[in-house]
Amino acid sequence: MNFSSKLIEEAVEAFASLPGIGKKTALRLVLHLIKQDVDKSEDFANAILNMRKNIKTCQQCHNISDNEVCSICTNKHRDSSVICVVENIRDLMAIEDTGQFRGLYHVLGGVISPIEGVSPFDLTIDGLLERIEKGEAKEIIMAISPTIEGDTTIFYISKQLKGKDIKISTIARGVSFGGELEYADELTLGRSILTRTTYQSE
Amino acid sequence: MNFSSKLIEEAVEAFASLPGIGKKTALRLVLHLIKQDVDKSEDFANAILNMRKNIKTCQQCHNISDNEVCSICTNKHRDSSVICVVENIRDLMAIEDTGQFRGLYHVLGGVISPIEGVSPFDLTIDGLLERIEKGEAKEIIMAISPTIEGDTTIFYISKQLKGKDIKISTIARGVSFGGELEYADELTLGRSILTRTTYQSE
Numbered sequence: 001m002n003f004s005s006k007l008i009e010e011a012v013e014a015f016a017s018l019p020g021i022g023k024k025t026a027l028r029l030v031l032h033l034i035k036q037d038v039d040k041s042e043d044f045a046n047a048i049l050n051m052r053k054n055i056k057t058c059q060q061c062h063n064i065s066d067n068e069v070c071s072i073c074t075n076k077h078r079d080s081s082v083i084c085v086v087e088n089i090r091d092l093m094a095i096e097d098t099g100q101f102r103g104l105y106h107v108l109g110g111v112i113s114p115i116e117g118v119s120p121f122d123l124t125i126d127g128l129l130e131r132i133e134k135g136e137a138k139e140i141i142m143a144i145s146p147t148i149e150g151d152t153t154i155f156y157i158s159k160q161l162k163g164k165d166i167k168i169s170t171i172a173r174g175v176s177f178g179g180e181l182e183y184a185d186e187l188t189l190g191r192s193i194l195t196r197t198t199y200q201s202e
Numbered sequence: 203m204n205f206s207s208k209l210i211e212e213a214v215e216a217f218a219s220l221p222g223i224g225k226k227t228a229l230r231l232v233l234h235l236i237k238q239d240v241d242k243s244e245d246f247a248n249a250i251l252n253m254r255k256n257i258k259t260c261q262q263c264h265n266i267s268d269n270e271v272c273s274i275c276t277n278k279h280r281d282s283s284v285i286c287v288v289e290n291i292r293d294l295m296a297i298e299d300t301g302q303f304r305g306l307y308h309v310l311g312g313v314i315s316p317i318e319g320v321s322p323f324d325l326t327i328d329g330l331l332e333r334i335e336k337g338e339a340k341e342i343i344m345a346i347s348p349t350i351e352g353d354t355t356i357f358y359i360s361k362q363l364k365g366k367d368i369k370i371s372t373i374a375r376g377v378s379f380g381g382e383l384e385y386a387d388e389l390t391l392g393r394s395i396l397t398r399t400t401y402q403s404e
Contacts, residue, residue, distance in 0.1 A: 002298040004273045005266055007253040014249035017242075018231050029220050031291060033254055034266065040219075041254035045247035047216035051209040052235055052243035064207055064236060071206045089233060096204040 001027070060131065062107040062124045064089055072096075072105060079103045081138040085128065085157070087111055087145060095143060103141075106131065111149040112156055118149075120156055129160055139167040146173055203229070262333065264309040264326045266291055274298075274307060281305045283340040287330065287359070289313055289347060297345060305343075308333065313351040314358055320351075322358055331362055341369040348375055 001023050003009040008030060015026035033041045057063070058070035065071070072078060082103030086092045092105050108123045131137065142157070144150040158168050174192035175184045184192075203225050205211040210232060217228035235243045259265070260272035267273070274280060284305030288294045294307050310325045333339065344359070346352040360370050376394035377386045386394075 002295065002301075004298070005257065005268050007257050007268050008266060010249045011253035014246045017246070019234050020227065020230070025222065027292070027295070028222070030253065032221050033250065034257060038254055041250055044216045044219070045251045047212045048235065048243055049247045051213035051232065052240055055207065055209050055236060064210060066207050066209050090229070093204065093229070096206070099204075 060127075061105045062109060062127065063092055063105060077102075080136050082141065083128070083131065083137045083139075084141045084143050086143050087150070091143065091145075101141075104137075106140075108144075108153065111144065111147070111153040113149045113152075123153075125157060125160070128157070132161065132164065132166055137166060139169060142168065142170040144170075262329075263307045264311060264329065265294055265307060279304075282338050284343065285330070285333065285339045285341075286343045286345050288345050289352070293345060293347075303343075306339075308342075310346075310355070313346060313349075313355040315351045315354075325355075327359060327362070330359070334363065334366065334368055339368060341371060344370065344372040346372075 001012075003012065008027075011030045011033075012023060012026040015021050015029050016023050021029075033044070054066070056065050056068060058065040058073055059068055060073045061070060063070045063072060067074075079102050082101075083106050084092075084095060084101055084103055085106045085108060086095065087108055087110060089107060092107055095101050095105075106124065106128045108125065108128075110118050110123055112118055112120055112123070128140075132140070140157075140161075142154045144154055154170060161168060172195075173188065174195065175181060175188060181189065203214075205214065210229075213232045213235075214225060214228040217223055217231050218225050223231075235246070256268070258267050258270060260267040260275055261270055262275045263272060265272045265274060269276075281304050284303075285308050286294075286297060286303055286305055287308045287310060288297065289310055289312060291309060294309055297303050297307075308326065308330045310327065310330075312320050312325055314320055314322055314325070330342075334342070342359075342363075344356045346356055356372060363370060374397075375390065376397065377383060377390060383391065
């Protein structure tokens with residue numbers, strides 16, 4: 001692309017450095033900002049800067065947080081006897097959005113993957129074990145993607161917790177609500193028959 | 203979406219205020235910035251701010267510019283006898299990218315549209331007439347979208363220039379290169395027969 005302005009070029013490159021944004025989209029965003037008042041661009045830039053400079057990682061659950069300990073961990077109304085273990089912050093947010101979970105979280109920061117060189121020590125598993133050691137949690141829910149790496153991670157954590165008085169569960173796996181059986185993959189459909197649940201009429 | 207952090211929420215909303223970026227994409231961009239160094243976010247915000255604060259409109263052709271007069275207008279190697287009239291800056295950039303035009307431009311800032319309340323006086327037509335009055339231009343090329351509003355705009359400008367010693371041309375309209383005839387719309391295909399050009403073997 002041919003920019004007659006160095007300023008535009010730099011701004012386009014800044015946007016285009018973000019994932020999923022190409023040069024054409026970046027240019028559209030830049031021209032949008034030019035059409036608007038300078039104030040809008042200032043608000044935009046300040047929101048980004050302010051976030052990036054002040055954002056912290058929760059010392060307890062490793063969620064992103066405005067303070068040393070996040071608003072979920074400090075919320076007295078949440079059930080501290082259940083810890084939901086997730087891979088990353090996006091998964092935590094997805095579960096929060098369901099509104100179905102009122103316990104605490106623990107963000108691992110990834111899953112064990114020998115291929116990608118991620119060992120258990122690269123994750124926050126030690127912190128999780130420490131939290132469980134303190135004795136408040138009675139159950140941990142493994143809300144981790146059903147992949148080989150995810151299953152390995154669940155297996156590793158469960159081994160570390162062997163002999164401890166704590167219940168370990170995983171989120172249910174099966175066909176999606178609203179999904180048609182014929183389009184479900186074989187493995188999921190097969191497992192959903194093996195792990196069938198008793199029907200309860202209301 | 204449920205954010206446990208006010209900082210994240212504000213940054214997501216800043217990104218989501220841009221056209222074509224939803225909350226999910228905005229969150230992905232914010233989490234991307236968090237993963238990177240603070241410096242990267244500073245560079246990003248500064249590029250945007252610097253651009254928005256210092257960008258100017260070229261006093262001659264109304265292109266966006268780093269200075270009072272843009273780099274195209276001040277380029278001595280360009281042909282000042284031809285002015286290409288475009289609707290907006292994106293169209294100017296698209297033509298520049300072809301590398302086929304070495305003249306100057308004039309950005310109208312839109313097209314005449316009674317429905318949307320855009321009158322000739324909302325556009326930079328007066329500036330264009332003034333430039334032509336000065337006498338350097340011998341031809342103006344109307345590179346304006348072939349819509350009713352576009353055609354109205356071309357008609358209006360040509361009327362204003364009646365009696366002046368200047369050639370007015372429009373960009374060629376016809377079937378696209380590489381396009382299949384059967385998929386071309388009737389109007390374009392019909393016109394392309396009426397406005398056929400003499401075949402020249404090389």
